[in-house]
Amino acid sequence: MSTLEDPSRRPGPKTLGVAAIGYAFMGKAHSNAWRNVAAFFDVPAFEQKVLVGRDAAAVADAAAKYGWAESATDWRGVIARDDIDVVDICAPGWMHAEIAIAALEAGKHVLVEKPLANSLAEAEAMTAAAAKARGRGVQSMIGFNYRRVPALALARELIAEGRVGTVRHVRAAYLQDWLADAQAPMTWRLRAETAGSGALGDIASHAIDQVLFLLGEQVTEVTGRLHTFVDRRPGAAGLEEVTVDDAAWATLSLGSGGIASVEVSRVATGRKNSLTVEIYGDKGTILFDLENLNELGFLDATEPVREQGFRRILVNEPDHPYLAAWWPQGHIIGWEHTFTHQVRDFLLAIRDGTRPSPSFEEGLEVQRILNAVAESAAAKSALIQLAPAAAETEGA
Template sequence: MSEPLRVAMVGYAFMGAAHSQAWRTVNHVYDLPAPVRMQVLSGRSATAVAAAAGRLGWAEHTDDWRTLLKRDDVDLIDICAPGDVHAEIAIAALAAGKHVLCEKPLANSVAEARSMVAAASAAQASGVRAMCGFNYRRVPAVALMRQMIADGKIGTIRHVRASYLQDWIVDPEFPLVWRLRKEVAGSGALGDIGAHIVDLTQFVTGRHLTEVCALTETFVKSRPLPSSSAGLSAAGDSSAFGAVTVDDAVLFLARLGDGVVGTYEATRFATGRKNGLHVEINGSLGTLVFDFERMNELQFYSLEAPAEQQGFTRILVTEPTHPYMSAWWPPGHLIGYEHTFTHQAHDLVRAIAEGADPTPSFADALQVQLVLDAVARSAETSAWTRVEEES
């Protein structure tokens, strides 16, 4: 077996915990070409990062991510920090010869994303790899959905319907956490969860969004300043308020390649919906439906079945022949959210060992960023807006 792949991670909240779980697990379920070593965790607070390192399984910790660039015992930097620092950290890491995994959305602006793509392209010549973390691509049912569409199981694609519904900020007294501040998060529901359904539908259909017509809304204009926060939980100070500077909800129509039309909705104000990610693809011969709250299942309707047998079929995506499932349990035994990050870590480690380009690449993530930008511009003008194309 090759020398260990020594990983450092920046950030230790919600995504940091999910990525740590993956790095802890991937050695134990996959026969990797190189074992993973969780070398060092970085965060802004020396006290908090020390506690997080012990809890999450990291050997060392630091409160200055720049020290990671000079360490010979760090091969890969995993960026789980807020979006306003993605570009700075990723570009510096790639220039220092470190592989990079960066959480989505890639950046807070198209300009930043383009700079990151340029840095990744320059580093690639030296064998340095970069990947963006769209973990829902690694749900076995989603991977199967993509394969069935590519195999023509639903014929010519006509419609794409996608929604991502959450409710964690419905309470107007919920504090003004970083995800509600444009200067840190870049956007609200659009970038936080809308990016996922844009990437997911492009991934399964093989078609890019080319034009959009959007609206956004911010329902709660100001919120208490936070006194503490952890992941998606927070406490606030009811005596001091700040302005919400991102969207709470976004809805848009879209055109995709080859005449496909789509509808998209992302909101953090769908009361009662906790993580309702839903994708439906209608074709000339059938339909495929994925619902993340039933993530081990795929619904399939086929016009090619005899008339008396037509109806939605439930495919339980747990057989070892399904994507990623051979690493886990006997058929019928379910996997969960955390496994998508383990699959992501596996794919990245294997690509690095094989000298291959991991996906989604920074260029793939830039394409999603261009869609987000077009949606934001469309919402300002209430007009159909073209998605810019990269040359």
């Protein structure tokens, strides 16, 4: 009997070779996820093959610390390798489009950090490449990791079950203070040519994605405002011009008739990494604060008024999203776990041949909204209307 005739002698599923591009903040967070995911979740076999960065000595040191078998400085050469099946892009946004498109065309599954790109045109090109690659069984996903916070995943379930009724009003705020000091130095994140935008693309993308994720809604109209509070910062050439925003505000009209307000800032003194979401419906309310990420506030307005009040749901029961894999109930998890959940979901989509979410199409929709906010701000808070998002088609 040949190997093909004897199922017991057939080769098992291929071990996926993974390459990560970028080893700084996000590269470290993603590497931690790759290093730990198989210890807690049943995922396809993979190997951390190579970590890519521009500084040979620094990336080699990072690779050794983060569990990668080797390091490299040429991402093009890594993508061309036959032993690489998955490319995880943690490089700055200005590099996303070139790397992602090249990887997809080479037949590699691609996970890319948010926002999808620095411009709408780049995001559209990436989405087209992803749709074409999908027809060959190549998967792609954008890393909006806060979708993998168990409390927010639970909030989405409660909203879908009708527990808050018709959503009327949403408030989403993402506030940080790492640029509150006017003497904080220049970085690539403060230059439009490398970052695309400031707080808008960096953290408003998260807040807007949560509105879309939690409600399953589309945005129909946008008004926005951008502001730079500190327009020059110390750099290598002395005081250098800041060419992106420090803060952004937006009002989003939703297809259902609801309204969402979004506020983000990098100069909100005292706020370290505060993503808050408030969902107000006619039957209830949901509250969330990333600085207490294991908790969800919930008010059931269908109860008698004298019994109404916010309950604190501690989201760490095995029945809650993702948590059966972790610690005994009552033991909290942290920010880094969201990246582990993200890698888990991406690997399962590759194994099962299912479309991962958020897809590049979903990332493009966020990019369209970010672009509309910028257009509105440039036109002094003019109302910008958005056409309906194009529907995703199977096998596109």
